[in-house]
Amino acid sequence: MKIQFHIMKLNYRIIFDFLFIVLFLTGIFIYHHVDASNIEEIKLPIIMYHSVLKDKSQSGDYIVTPSLLEKDLMYIKNNNYHTIVMQDLIDYVERDIPLPSNPIIITFDDGHYNQYEYVYPLLEKYQMKAVISIVGSYTDQFSKTNEANPNYGYLRWCDINKMMESGFIEFQNHSYQLHEYSNNGRSGSTRKSGESLSHYKMIFQNDIQKLQTDFETNTRYIPTTFTYPFGLVSKHTTSFLKELGFKASLSCSTGINYIKKDPEDLFLLKRNNRPSNISTEDFFQKILKE
Numbered sequence: 001m002k003i004q005f006h007i008m009k010l011n012y013r014i015i016f017d018f019l020f021i022v023l024f025l026t027g028i029f030i031y032h033h034v035d036a037s038n039i040e041e042i043k044l045p046i047i048m049y050h051s052v053l054k055d056k057s058q059s060g061d062y063i064v065t066p067s068l069l070e071k072d073l074m075y076i077k078n079n080n081y082h083t084i085v086m087q088d089l090i091d092y093v094e095r096d097i098p099l100p101s102n103p104i105i106i107t108f109d110d111g112h113y114n115q116y117e118y119v120y121p122l123l124e125k126y127q128m129k130a131v132i133s134i135v136g137s138y139t140d141q142f143s144k145t146n147e148a149n150p151n152y153g154y155l156r157w158c159d160i161n162k163m164m165e166s167g168f169i170e171f172q173n174h175s176y177q178l179h180e181y182s183n184n185g186r187s188g189s190t191r192k193s194g195e196s197l198s199h200y201k202m203i204f205q206n207d208i209q210k211l212q213t214d215f216e217t218n219t220r221y222i223p224t225t226f227t228y229p230f231g232l233v234s235k236h237t238t239s240f241l242k243e244l245g246f247k248a249s250l251s252c253s254t255g256i257n258y259i260k261k262d263p264e265d266l267f268l269l270k271r272n273n274r275p276s277n278i279s280t281e282d283f284f285q286k287i288l289k290e
Contacts, residue, residue: 089105109174139160
């Protein structure tokens, strides 16, 4: 009887120890899983600007004045946000290089010459960074004519080189000439109705690669990020971009990004368009409330 009792006692002890180990290990897994998630996720707002003109009568959904832009930059600085560029974000995800607290990305699309005239001096004044995505055909055209007009012109390669050397501005790819609604019936960089996937891939990649080559030829720099014209996206484009070596892409979808150290999080990043009909305080409080 005593032997049977000891055997039963031993069995209970083995079962108890086994359950304890299982629960202990499960607790460790859950703890590390939650802890890693909290540490690795960052909140990242991205602001989208386009043209910057002094004439207030031109202001609208995609045009702001230099004075409004300056108020925005002051708000960002005074509220302890720190501007980063796409390479900073890529380095954080791929190489575990830390980001500053409260990171934010300021972007300007199309490569208007007024971004050199008005944006560049303000970034230097406030020691802040921004990302400009250019349309290659516009830059080539105005580089040939050498026109420099903030009202209708676009950045020349000489302007781009000077801005890059400052360290305040990073340039990215906004397509070579897919930024046209009337481009043979194609809307931005999207696939046309009835178009074969192989033909679409060739058109899409050839256009984008042309601007990549232009950048390398004129600046010895190759962009890492593609900015979708008009924010129009087609299925398969992310895989096409990866084949070309791109690390990220910018969309026009509204919202805040929550980035973990996952390279997939770098594609189709959300941005918040900055219209002119809302004050600086109201705009930032609206987009940062998430």
